[in-house]
Amino acid sequence: MSDVGRVRKNNEDNFVVCNLTTGEATLTPALCNHELGPRGTLFLVADGMGGEASGEVASQICVTAAPKRLYENLKSVPTIRETNFVLLLREAVEFANQIIFQKAQGDPNLRGMGCTATAAALFGPHLFIAQVGDSRAYLVRNQQIVQLTRDQTYLNYLAEIGAEVPEDPEKDSRRSILTQAVGSSESVDVKVTYTKMRQGDALLLCSDGLYNMVKSPELLAELVKNGPLPEMCRTLIGHANAGGGADNITAIVAKLQGAGLAPQDAAAGVESREFREEDFQPRP
Numbered sequence: 001m002s003d004v005g006r007v008r009k010n011n012e013d014n015f016v017v018c019n020l021t022t023g024e025a026t027l028t029p030a031l032c033n034h035e036l037g038p039r040g041t042l043f044l045v046a047d048g049m050g051g052e053a054s055g056e057v058a059s060q061i062c063v064t065a066a067p068k069r070l071y072e073n074l075k076s077v078p079t080i081r082e083t084n085f086v087l088l089l090r091e092a093v094e095f096a097n098q099i100i101f102q103k104a105q106g107d108p109n110l111r112g113m114g115c116t117a118t119a120a121a122l123f124g125p126h127l128f129i130a131q132v133g134d135s136r137a138y139l140v141r142n143q144q145i146v147q148l149t150r151d152q153t154y155l156n157y158l159a160e161i162g163a164e165v166p167e168d169p170e171k172d173s174r175r176s177i178l179t180q181a182v183g184s185s186e187s188v189d190v191k192v193t194y195t196k197m198r199q200g201d202a203l204l205l206c207s208d209g210l211y212n213m214v215k216s217p218e219l220l221a222e223l224v225k226n227g228p229l230p231e232m233c234r235t236l237i238g239h240a241n242a243g244g245g246a247d248n249i250t251a252i253v254a255k256l257q258g259a260g261l262a263p264q265d266a267a268a269g270v271e272s273r274e275f276r277e278e279d280f281q282p283r284p
Helices: 054-075 082-106 154-160 216-223 229-242
Strands: 013-019 041-049 117-123 126-132 136-141 144-147 191-196 202-206 249-255
Touching (some): 013 054, 013 249, 041 054, 041 202, 082 117, 082 126, 126 136, 229 249
Antiparallel strands (some): 117 126, 126 191, 136 144, 136 202
């Protein structure tokens, strides 16, 4: 679900859910409650930037081009394993980057446009997340909420290189400056992390319009409920608007069940790590 918020004039967020086995990418009842197929399922949130309508153009291209590219490429692969699945997931975001960049170069009115991309793809029991920008993915398990993504912001970059960072980053004017975005340059460095899912896990993808207005304890309090997921999205967006609605607000919520997942375990934490091919190589 997506909402313009209470301050912005137009909504530059976009999102998509795509069954990568069938290619279906509209929120029909069949898609909203489906069994994971052999090619997986993609959840993608894109938050546009660039001013006026250009941010909306960038995010719309991203949520259209990336799933279609991934679906078509997966169809052409004789055998899909985790390694080539991630390769194609990353390539799909890079492909969207190229389209957005070239469109911006060809139209002066669209110069400087771009978007975030948080693309979470379920393949078997694993969730692979391709990340550009600062939209987020969270996992809820055992009454805890864990952020699976790391915001690609200037303040986080300072922390990574060991430079001085402000004591209260929430109040720093640079906290929303992105170090990269889809379409803002000719190439993009798509970071991929992964985690293994369990029965009963809940997944939240959202733009900063949600998490800047609704902090983690409030997100968790809603996500542990057992009500209908559309109502959950409406409630989360309502909380964001009640908190000021300073930006566009987008949320995708998914809950996972099924024998193909490891059972619930009260002692199981959430392990998320950067994707490495060697983690998925067959053992001798």
